[in-house]
Amino acid sequence: MISEIIYFSVFVAVGLTVVVLMLGIQKLLQTKRHSDAKLSVYECGNIDVVSDPRIQIKMRYYIFGLLLIIFDVEMIFLFPWAVVFKSLGLVALIEMLVFIMILLLGLLYAWRKGVLKWT
């Protein structure tokens, strides 16, 4: 377990080093000239942004997020079940079917309610 964590952190460290190194090289090679127009945000030729781009996005978004959490948890439950499925057999399949059916009913309900419509 410890060794796996060490491997993971070394990989992250190598990735970070590469990023820092490349950006450092770029810093040495670049020519920097200041200009107001260059630093302004790109938006259809206007010199500056018209309004704040950090707008509120619609609520639909939040329901997709909720659905993801529900099904992701289901997936996490399914993985250990699938690993030992061979030795458990039919009973485990029926039990898991009940579990999936409940979630599937939830998805159908959301579908009927028009939650899955992206407009």
Added chain:
Amino acid sequence: MLTSVELVEFAAKNGIPIWALDASIALVLALAVFSLCGLGVIVLVYMERKVSADIQLRLGPTHVGPRGSLQLIADMIKLLSKEDVFPKHADRWLFRLAPALVFIAAFVGLMVIPIGPRLVVQDLSVGLLYVLAIPSIAVAGLIMAGFGSYNKYAMMGGLRAAAQMVSYEVPRALSVIGIVMLAGSAKLSTIVDAQGFWYIFLQPIGFMVFLVSTLAEINRVPFDMPEAESELVHGYSTEYSGMRYAFFLFGEYIALISAAALTVVLFLGGWHGPGPELLGPIWFAIKFFGVVFVIMWVRWTLPRFRIDQVMDLGWKVLLPLALLNILITGIVMSI
């Protein structure tokens, strides 16, 4: 695991702690994986350009190096010497961290993929879960890029990336459950060894769902909603230039590498093939480039979906299909 008994004894004799030994081996392996995936990116970018050129009846790059094969090196030098433009209103930390996060998430995901018998950095027993989970952290980087650049196009791109990856995460993970059931393990090398008969034949529905949702997960056309250059300029990376932009590109291609390698491992029998075991990596490479070619072929022949079509496909078609696949697999295995 490459830690051999002799190395451990050597370390114990010279008073080197085990973690230092692990860390130094990990460092060597990480550098090896990095050079391999760097080479992979160079090859894939060249391949992408030539394949797209062939499909569109063009020549592609021809000038730099033999048949234009050094074009990416030239591009890299250009990107390295570009000015690091930092937009006026951008959020300092989000803007800086985003490309690094996208790149690192994709790179770290390569850790568990076996390319030959025992040729793997860390053969985790939850390898499959790891390789599905870690590369999708990149979506946080895309949202950060979108939010940090203070640009409407980038914002839209980042949010679309989030919606899309959130939707396709579920069918992608559910489509491989059938494989875990058949192999009885989530360890990638065990899954490869269990494939006397390739899983693409035993799990055709699972393969289709996996391939389509993988395309969406790595934001390739027809699912490149986050970039969509015809409507969103360049999506989340609109404000980026120079090396920071290059890291987004790297991240994208490393994600392609790991997705194609995962497809080979899960469905196409990994390194198995006729001939001695030593030929394993070569068979793996052949299958890998086959999968990559199919993904590129799809990219350059299909038009882009609309965002609502993308969401519909994910939730209303792929998710029920993936669940159906689990059901069929379970019933067939119980009989």
